[in-house]
Amino acid sequence: MQTLEYANSELNKYYAKVVGGACGIRLKNAASGHPFDDRITIDVEKGKGTIEGSNERAVLIGVYKFFYELGCRFVRPGKDGEILVRRSAENCNVKKTYAPKCRYRGICSEGAISEENVTEMVEWLPKIGMNSYFLQFVDGHLFFEKWYRHKESSSLPPEPYSVAASRRHYADAVEAIKRCGLIFQSVGHGWTTEPLGYVTYGDTCSRDEDIQPRHRPLFALKDGRRGFFDDKPGDTQLCYSNSEARAAVTDGIVAYLRSHPETDMLHFWLADGINNHCECEACKKRLPSEWYVTMLNELDKKLTKERIDTKIVFLIYCDLLFAPRDVTLENSDRFVMMYAPIARNYFQTLYTDENFAAAVSAPPYVRNRNRHPQTGGEYLYYLQEWQKKIRCDSFVFDYHLMTFPYGGEPSFTKISRILYEDMGALEKAGMNGNVSCQLQRIFLPTPLPTYVMAERLFGSNRSFEKIETECLGAAFGEQSGKITEFLHKAEKFYLAACMRGETAAGRADVVEKYEQLLESARAGLSFTDENKTVDRSLKNLEYFIEMQRLFAAALKRKASGENNDEEKRALFRFLDERELSVQPYEDTLFRKEGLKSWI
Ligand SMILES: [Zn+2]
Missing domain, CATH: 3.30.2010 (Zincin-like)
Incomplete structure (x- = not known):
């Protein structure tokens, strides 16, 4: 259609x-x-x-x-x-x-997902003013199999699931993206392995012993050997000074685009991870970003020759945060620069005046001895260095809604406030939007974070409180006032110094107060049949409160220095057994990881 x-x-x-x-x-x-x-x-x-x-x-x-x-x-x-x-x-x-403020207003597939989860997200995006969907990797198998195989579930048996099934689900997702007219972005990592015939991710991913002898010289030399870095194909760079290695990558991308004309924006990223670049004499003469830009130019020439006009997205993060010194893009219209501050702090907004003022210097590149930036100022410094060297269209790829909402501040209030500020300041950073690398099912206890993000990318200048009132008012109807109050108190609990790990003292007392808050919130909920949407929101909140109650019990035992195995078992049993009742709204696999970080 x-x-x-x-x-x-x-x-x-x-x-x-x-x-x-x-x-x-x-x-x-x-x-x-x-x-x-x-x-x-x-x-x-x-x-x-x-x-x-x-x-x-x-x-x-x-x-x-x-x-x-x-x-x-x-x-x-x-x-x-x-x-x-x-x-x-x-x-x-x-x-x-x-006239939306930002050109790029998108979501990228992450987490454990079913085909329905993707389709429903895609169909929702234009309803909140978003305009792009990014399906990560060539078949999305890594994400689909997490759901269909019910990873880490003690309750749901794994379903038989193949790469072929992922391809079908991927194709159906593309159909929905096209039906909604969204800007379709795809792939990302994998170009350093897939063109050579290796499987990058998932249960069937290639092992080092699978590498053909003729391919071994193409891989990066690391600690005296060439092969998969840490036995992970997805984290493996190639020897980019080797023109044969570069050609394998760029030819692979050209071949892919020849058979995928539906792609609006193709992501060409190098390998994932940090400190994994080639240590051969020829590679060492230039920064990873300089080899990267060289490849981007080589790719552009090949695509132009083939009359393929797809936009290519290149990624600056990890070892690629360090801007190129002596090479630039020859055809900048071809490219969109994507900046990913992957190890940033989500308790604080990134684009503050203080951080811009501090963006005057940062450590230089040292081959395979780098660390992620330690401050917002360092992150902005690296971005600005790139912006000085290369002028092209750009957006941010950020991770507010990956692990932070479950492992940082689970009421979702703090991250909604951070999104409000960050999304409102992208223009100041010279960036034309945001593609959120996020869990697809992140609507419990509330849908507020994604709602706020969409509003701000579209250009809303209303206050955070107004947007919050609108979203939670619609979701919870007549009870939204007291529920908002509860969520703000839950936020305060999670922001307490003892919960953030800044001090160990006082946690048991703080948890006890949180338990009282949960009890009164649960007692205050009433199911009125106001309408189905409100009813669904209330059920999600009730689930959240019950989960938090079990979590608090385990946390309190631990804080008192007692064994909490039984409480943990009760919590994870609840999550596994009730998973299907909240499947579209909650990524249980990632929720469990978040909870484990405290107990
Ligand atoms: Zn090399």
């Missing part, structure tokens, strides 16, 4: 529910401007008029904005994720134009 056709079907579907009767609104694709920029004009009076977008995706986003302006809210993916109002045609009056 084409996006405009889908936009029409969505318009008619929601119009029937919200207004009823024949819909007198016409959709129009102006087909103007940069293909990734969304401009929307809504001109509807008494239920009649037009919704115009600068492209088909913008038209679809415009349809949802129209219903938003009428009072509808789209709080999370899937069914029971929206609040719809009733309006008479007489009262359907919306005259508005939108």
Whole structure:
């Protein structure tokens, strides 16, 4: 189904529910401007008029904005994720134009995911004004198999699951992305191994002994040998001074794009990890970033020759944070620079005036002896050094919603505040948006973090409190006031010095107070059948409170110096046995990892 056709079907579907009767609104694709920029004009009076977008995706986003302006809210993916109002045609009056602040407003697949999880996320994104989806790796098997094999579950037996099944699920996800007209981004890591025929990730990934003798000279020389770094193909660099190695990578990308014309933006990343670059004499003469930019230029020439105009995204992080000195992009229109501050602190916003003021120096590159930046100032310094050398389109790839919400501050309030500040300051950092590398199921206890991110990338200047009130008000209905208060108190508990590991003293007392808070929150919840979306939110919150109660019991025992094996067993049994009841909203595999970090 084409996006405009889908936009029409969505318009008619929601119009029937919200207004009823024949819909007198016409959709129009102006087909103007940069293909990734969304401009929307809504001109509807008494239920009649037009919704115009600068492209088909913008038209679809415009349809949802129209219903938003009428009072509808789209709080999370899937069914029971929206609040719809009733309006008479007489009262359907919306005259508005939108020009989102950031060009790139996307989500990247991470965590354990089913096909439905991806499709529902993709369909939700335009409802909250987002415009891009990034399916990581060539088949997404690493993420799909985590769900379908039910990794680490004591309750769900693993399902038989193959790479072929991942490919089918991946193709279905691409179909949904295209139907919604989202900017489709793909791949990332794997180019240093897949073109040579090795499997990078998952249960069937290649081992060092699988390396063919003729390929061994192509791999990076590390500690006197060439092969898989730490026996991990995904963390293995090549010997980039070797033109044959570089050609294997760039030829692999050209071949991929020849058979994947649906790709809007292809990510060409080197290997994952840090301090894993080649130590041969020729490689040592240049920085990893200089070999990288050399390859980007070589790739561009090959793609131009093939008349392939796909945008190439290159990644600056880890050893590639250090900007090139003597080489630059020859055709910067081809490329989009992606900055990933992967080891940053999520308790603090990154783009503060203090951090910009401190961005005056940082340690220089030392081959295979680097550490991640220690401060926000260092992170911004490295970014600015790149920006001085290379001018091209760019966005941030950030990890607010990976491990932090479960292992840092599980009420989700703190990370929502951080997202509010970070997303609002991207322009100041010279970045044109954010693609969030995140768990797909991160809606419990609330959907607030992703909601705030979307609002700010779109350009909302409303206060954090206003956005929070809107999101939680829609999700929890009449009980949202007391629930917001509970979540703020839970945030305070997690931000206490003893919970952040800054001091060991006083944890047992703090946990006891948290237990009392959980008890009163649970007693205060009432299930009123207000509507299905509110009911779903309340069930998710009830689940959260019960999990936190079991967690607090284990934590208190530990804080008192007692054995907590029994409490831990009860907690993880609860999570495993109840997993399916919250599957679309909660990534249990990652939740358990987060909880384990405390108990
Ligand atoms: Zn080398």
